[in-house]
Amino acid sequence: MKLKNTILRILLLITISGFLPHGEARGQAVPGKDENIPFLVTFGKEGQTSWGDANFYSIFFFTIPKDFNRQFYIKVFDPDVGGENDEIQGVFDSKTRFSVYGGKGIDPDKHIESRGLKKTDNLRLGNLLASKVFGIEPKYDNKYYAFGPFNPTEGEYNEKWKSYIFKIVCEGISGDDGNMYRYFLSRDANNDLAIEGANGFTYSYTLRLWNDIKSVSHIYPYVDTGIVSIKLRNFDWDDDGSILVVSTYKQGIPVPISNEDDWKEAVILIQPEEIGKSLDFQFHKKQDYLVRNNNVVVTIENQRGDALQFFSSPIGGVPVYQPAVMIRKVQKK
Ligand SMILES: [Ca+2]
Numbered sequence: 001m002k003l004k005n006t007i008l009r010i011l012l013l014i015t016i017s018g019f020l021p022h023g024e025a026r027g028q029a030v031p032g033k034d035e036n037i038p039f040l041v042t043f044g045k046e047g048q049t050s051w052g053d054a055n056f057y058s059i060f061f062f063t064i065p066k067d068f069n070r071q072f073y074i075k076v077f078d079p080d081v082g083g084e085n086d087e088i089q090g091v092f093d094s095k096t097r098f099s100v101y102g103g104k105g106i107d108p109d110k111h112i113e114s115r116g117l118k119k120t121d122n123l124r125l126g127n128l129l130a131s132k133v134f135g136i137e138p139k140y141d142n143k144y145y146a147f148g149p150f151n152p153t154e155g156e157y158n159e160k161w162k163s164y165i166f167k168i169v170c171e172g173i174s175g176d177d178g179n180m181y182r183y184f185l186s187r188d189a190n191n192d193l194a195i196e197g198a199n200g201f202t203y204s205y206t207l208r209l210w211n212d213i214k215s216v217s218h219i220y221p222y223v224d225t226g227i228v229s230i231k232l233r234n235f236d237w238d239d240d241g242s243i244l245v246v247s248t249y250k251q252g253i254p255v256p257i258s259n260e261d262d263w264k265e266a267v268i269l270i271q272p273e274e275i276g277k278s279l280d281f282q283f284h285k286k287q288d289y290l291v292r293n294n295n296v297v298v299t300i301e302n303q304r305g306d307a308l309q310f311f312s313s314p315i316g317g318v319p320v321y322q323p324a325v326m327i328r329k330v331q332k333k
């Protein structure tokens with residue numbers, strides 16, 4: 001009987017792992033599955049920064065591994081401003097422009113300006129591959145619009161990541177409403193078919209938190225070689241709960257949170273053991289009452305002032321705190 005149970009358990013495990021396809025949606029959806037963030041948000045430029053968007057544009061990069069040689073699409077979910085999901089101010093009167101760029105000038109490793117962290121940065125570097133303006137458009141409300149198809153070699157090649165880089169810029173070109181949207185990098189225009197080894201990242205993350213006090217959202221910055229400390233900045237947090245930093249060596253360090261239309265920052269020291277892994281920034285909502293429709297901005301940089309990337313699928317997986325006791329126990333064996 002015992003043997004039978006063991007065999008059953010093994011069979012069950014095989015079945016479960018068999019259902020985890022290699023090219024699963026991880027890393028292709030922005031925000032990523034592990035991040036538990038409902039939407040990205042960009043307000044029209046006539047909006048107020050106190051609503052949670054510091055600059056009225058957002059920039060995301062996608063990496064396509066060099067051995068992927070087929071066409072692909074960058075899909076935008078709910079690109080319009082109106083109907084479901086979006087944040088109305090008065091009446092819906094906003095327009096948002098999405099633009100996809102490839103070619104030389106966009107790789108943020110080579111061209112710092114491409115990160116778009118300074119107000120004076122030129123957002124239009126590289127080759128414009130596709131662009132579309134959305135207002136109130138029921139056709140795309142709560143639905144996808146697919147940019148593409150694109151060929152991987154239309155991106156800018158990055159040797160370190162052995163990938164072609166693409167960039168999508170979202171700009172709130174008029175009005176004052178908040179556009180909620182998500183991205184999905186797909187092999188197909190009509191289905192969500194992930195590209196194995198691809199990923200999405202940004203340097204400045206403007207996002208919406210859930211209207212649910214039980215929810216915990218995450219951002220997973222990657223700690224590259226040479227990083228000694230990182231500076232986390234958050235904007236317009238509405239004093240909503242707490243931000244904790246978790247890693248294999250950090251159990252949950254609280255950092256200062258912003259309130260209304262202001263920035264707060266914290267410097268977090270990095271241990272050598274945390275290099276080459278992702279950190280887990282956890283966003284716990286306030287428990288006393290619900291802070292509604294909270295839009296916030298998060299940026300992080302290293303000790304040299306270089307921005308760190310947030311990957312929508314954490315590199316090396318979701319970091320889990322390992323207490324020293326547990327590590328010692330393992331070593332004893
Ligand atoms: Ca409006």
Ligand SMILES: [Ca+2]
Pocket residue numbers: 077078079080081082085086179180181
């Ligand atoms: Ca929208």
Ligand SMILES: [Ca+2]
Pocket residue numbers: 050051052235236237238293294295296
């Ligand atoms: Ca806010």
